[in-house]
Amino acid sequence: MALTITFPDGSERSFERGVTGAEIAASIGPRLAKAAVAVKLDGNAIDLGRAITEDGTVEIITDASEDGRHVMRHSAAHVMAQAVLDLFPGSKFAIGPPITDGFYYDFEVDEPFTPEDLERIEARMAEIIAEDQPFEREELSADQALEVFSDQPFKTEIINSVDEDEGAGGAEVSVYHNRSFVDLCRGPHVPSTKRLKAVKLMRSAGAYWRGDETKPQLQRIYGTAWESKKELDAYLHRLEEAERRDHRKLGQELELYSFPSDLGSGLAVWHPKGGLLRMIIEDYSRRTHLEHDYEIVATPHVAKADLWERSGHLSFYKEGMYPGMVLDESTEYRMKPMNCPFHILIFSSRGRSYRELPLRMYELGTVYRYERSGVVHGLMRARGFTQDDSHIFIEEDDIASELQNLLDFTLMVLRDFGFEEFEADLSTKDPDKYIGSDELWDKAEDALQLALETAGLPYNIAEGEGAFYGPKIDVHVRDAIGRRWQLSTLQVDFAQPENFDLLYASDHNTRERPVMIHRALMGSIERFVGILIEHYAGALPGWLAPVQATILSVADRHLPYAEEVATRLRNAGLRVEVDGADDTVGEKIRRAIVQKHPAVLVVGDNDVENGTAGLRPRGEEERRGVPIAEVESELVAMCRPPR
RNA sequence: GCCGGGGUAGCUCAGUCGGUAGAGCGACGCACUCGUAAUGCGUAGGUCACGGGUUCGAUUCCCGUCUCCGGCUCCA
Numbered sequence: 001m002a003l004t005i006t007f008p009d010g011s012e013r014s015f016e017r018g019v020t021g022a023e024i025a026a027s028i029g030p031r032l033a034k035a036a037v038a039v040k041l042d043g044n045a046i047d048l049g050r051a052i053t054e055d056g057t058v059e060i061i062t063d064a065s066e067d068g069r070h071v072m073r074h075s076a077a078h079v080m081a082q083a084v085l086d087l088f089p090g091s092k093f094a095i096g097p098p099i100t101d102g103f104y105y106d107f108e109v110d111e112p113f114t115p116e117d118l119e120r121i122e123a124r125m126a127e128i129i130a131e132d133q134p135f136e137r138e139e140l141s142a143d144q145a146l147e148v149f150s151d152q153p154f155k156t157e158i159i160n161s162v163d164e165d166e167g168a169g170g171a172e173v174s175v176y177h178n179r180s181f182v183d184l185c186r187g188p189h190v191p192s193t194k195r196l197k198a199v200k201l202m203r204s205a206g207a208y209w210r211g212d213e214t215k216p217q218l219q220r221i222y223g224t225a226w227e228s229k230k231e232l233d234a235y236l237h238r239l240e241e242a243e244r245r246d247h248r249k250l251g252q253e254l255e256l257y258s259f260p261s262d263l264g265s266g267l268a269v270w271h272p273k274g275g276l277l278r279m280i281i282e283d284y285s286r287r288t289h290l291e292h293d294y295e296i297v298a299t300p301h302v303a304k305a306d307l308w309e310r311s312g313h314l315s316f317y318k319e320g321m322y323p324g325m326v327l328d329e330s331t332e333y334r335m336k337p338m339n340c341p342f343h344i345l346i347f348s349s350r351g352r353s354y355r356e357l358p359l360r361m362y363e364l365g366t367v368y369r370y371e372r373s374g375v376v377h378g379l380m381r382a383r384g385f386t387q388d389d390s391h392i393f394i395e396e397d398d399i400a401s402e403l404q405n406l407l408d409f410t411l412m413v414l415r416d417f418g419f420e421e422f423e424a425d426l427s428t429k430d431p432d433k434y435i436g437s438d439e440l441w442d443k444a445e446d447a448l449q450l451a452l453e454t455a456g457l458p459y460n461i462a463e464g465e466g467a468f469y470g471p472k473i474d475v476h477v478r479d480a481i482g483r484r485w486q487l488s489t490l491q492v493d494f495a496q497p498e499n500f501d502l503l504y505a506s507d508h509n510t511r512e513r514p515v516m517i518h519r520a521l522m523g524s525i526e527r528f529v530g531i532l533i534e535h536y537a538g539a540l541p542g543w544l545a546p547v548q549a550t551i552l553s554v555a556d557r558h559l560p561y562a563e564e565v566a567t568r569l570r571n572a573g574l575r576v577e578v579d580g581a582d583d584t585v586g587e588k589i590r591r592a593i594v595q596k597h598p599a600v601l602v603v604g605d606n607d608v609e610n611g612t613a614g615l616r617p618r619g620e621e622e623r624r625g626v627p628i629a630e631v632e633s634e635l636v637a638m639c640r641p642p643r
Numbered sequence: 644g645c646c647g648g649g650g651u652a653g654c655u656c657a658g659u660c661g662g663u664a665g666a667g668c669g670a671c672g673c674a675c676u677c678g679u680a681a682u683g684c685g686u687a688g689g690u691c692a693c694g695g696g697u698u699c700g701a702u703u704c705c706c707g708u709c710u711c712c713g714g715c716u717c718c719a
Binding site: 112113114115203204205206207208211212213217218219220222252253259261262264265320367369371372373374375376377380381382385387389474486487488489520522523524526527528552554555556557558582583584585586587588589590591592593594600602603604605606607614616622624 | 644645646647648650654675676677678679680681682692709710711712713714715716717718719
């Protein structure tokens with residue numbers, strides 16, 4: 001009895017009923033057979049060795065594809081669990097999925113793993129892999145599975161929850177074994193352990209069972225697996241690259257900012273060069289906001305607790321706020337975790353007309369949030385930070401047009417700073433927790449979606465992830481090494497206008513409730529700087545670089561000329577330093593390069609005589625004897641802001 | 644907050660099985676006046692995170708606090 005298999009290119013071939021993916025791959029070619037790790041039948045990944053009994057579409061999953069790596073990593077996780085159970089008898093194992101770039105497995109063990117343990121486990125894994133143990137699939141009833149995993153409480157819990165999900169009784173579960181090791185698993189897996197070519201354990205860390213901090217803390221081991229040693233090395237190299245770009249390290253080396261422990265966790269001080277960088281970014285932000293019809297406002301850092309009570313922050317955000325300060329033995333004050341209530345007070349300071357809307361208030365607002373101690377991370381996650389924050393008050397009918405403008409503005413800003421790839425998340429209503437009418441929500445969600453589509457921005461819908469007061473768009477960028485960062489956030493807010501009873505007079509002289517949009521484009525200046533530093537690996541584009549050029553004198557007698565050149569360039573609006581230190585030229589060049597200055601100028605006897613300089617733009621060869629006028633125009637062009 | 648690992652000179656780190664500590668770079672001084680990624684010599688610099696305990700003696704051992712790192716959870 002034959003069956004018909006369709007391939008991704010649309011071609012069809014017939015095979016004997018019961019043919020396996022491995023056989024199909026072999027029939028196509030020996031190289032494919034060698035690279036195959038699993039097969040997709042009608043879109044579902046299954047083992048290469050599984051018999052195919054129905055007509056269907058078949059796609060061979062090869063080891064160098066994302067799907068293939070997923071399968072390998074999953075298999076590697078099994079081998080790791082097998083090794084751990086061998087070396088630490090009596091340990092309980094929980095779950096071990098593949099993840100981006102690797103896999104992990106969670107264990108309950110008597111003692112946390114040490115680095116030496118990881119080495120032993122890795123060595124044991126190498127033995128298991130060398131033994132070429134086949135992965136074998138078996139279908140069991142839930143009862144049989146409970147029997148097999150009777151001494152494994154986490155597995156038991158998973159099996160029981162499978163029952164709940166799929167209706168009581170008769171539920172089948174699949175297990176995979178290799179040698180004596182059995183794990184509950186849907187599969188698929190590589191045919192045998194020998195297919196794991198390049199596996200490495202990375203680190204161990206605590207992790208909660210089911211990600212829930214009220215549940216037991218397990219020990220997680222992270223590993224990575226690739227189709228070849230070469231790919232593994234490339235991955236490890238990417239990690240080193242990320243470490244090289246670490247904004248905490250570069251921030252110190254480039255003298256931008258630091259985190260003195262005397263200040264407290266999550267609080268940065270900005271050194272002169274960092275202060276200058278901030279100023280450049282903030283000036284850009286203020287200027288572009290003014291050009292986009294925003295009104296600049298300014299508000300204090302503390303407010304009475306009553307305000308936070310009314311805004312709902314003390315109900316919904318209390319754990320994120322610094323504790324209160326009681327003044328005059330009665331009135332409690334709180335540091336602001338957000339700027340919204342202040343802007344609302346400005347709105348409601350007098351009667352408002354529809355003619356004023358949209359009313360866009362903008363502030364570089366510094367907020368303080370009591371982040372849990374374990375989450376603080378350099379500038380990316382601080383306890384005090386400054387948002388490029390705005391609250392836009394609009395008529396309900398203007399939501400869509402305002403959001404479109406806003407998204408355009410957002411992308412303009414991000415592009416100006418050199419980001420080119422964007423993705424968005426659209427977070428929608430949580431049906432169990434929301435305020436406002438369904439109609440208004442639908443309208444807002446549609447408007448957000450339309451704005452994303454008009455902007456041509458790829459997006460995911462995060463169903464039910466919206467805040468209780470409204471849906472939102474988060475914009476993520478990809479940096480130079482492909483990492484994804486969340487920057488902008490655009491939130492429609494129905495709750496605050498209600499809480500503060502905001503009203504405006506409509507064109508029919510009725511009192512209407514405005515809708516509020518809460519948005520930050522860079523997110524926070526701190527995080528934005530951190531991401532810029534990592535994106536550019538510290539080598540900021542000319543317009544952002546705190547020092548745009550260093551002028552080096554070959555000998556002391558060239559110093560006056562160096563100063564003369566510096567003055568001329570400063571008059572042209574450039575940020576220039578003279579390095580007249582008593583060091584060799586090579587030493588001074590090195591210093592300027594390490595500091596990642598966009599350009600280095602060297603002046604010596606010939607330059608003094610001819611009114612020239614040696615010009616060495618970052619990453620380029622040096623050109624000697626360039627006339628100063630030319631140096632100036634070249635540097636001005638190199639350092640020109642995007643707008 | 645939780646689990647694990649750290650905190651020694653401005654930076655990167657070594658070291659002390661309990662007897663108050665070293666290197667390289669940097670800083671400073673002197674010499675050199677030099678043409679493209681580290682010139683040579685010299686000098687200074689440390690309450691070994693902070694507090695308590697054990698001890699004849701603690702930077703070292705114990706406890707607590709602060710802080711950092713890697714994760715979990717959470718987030719701009």
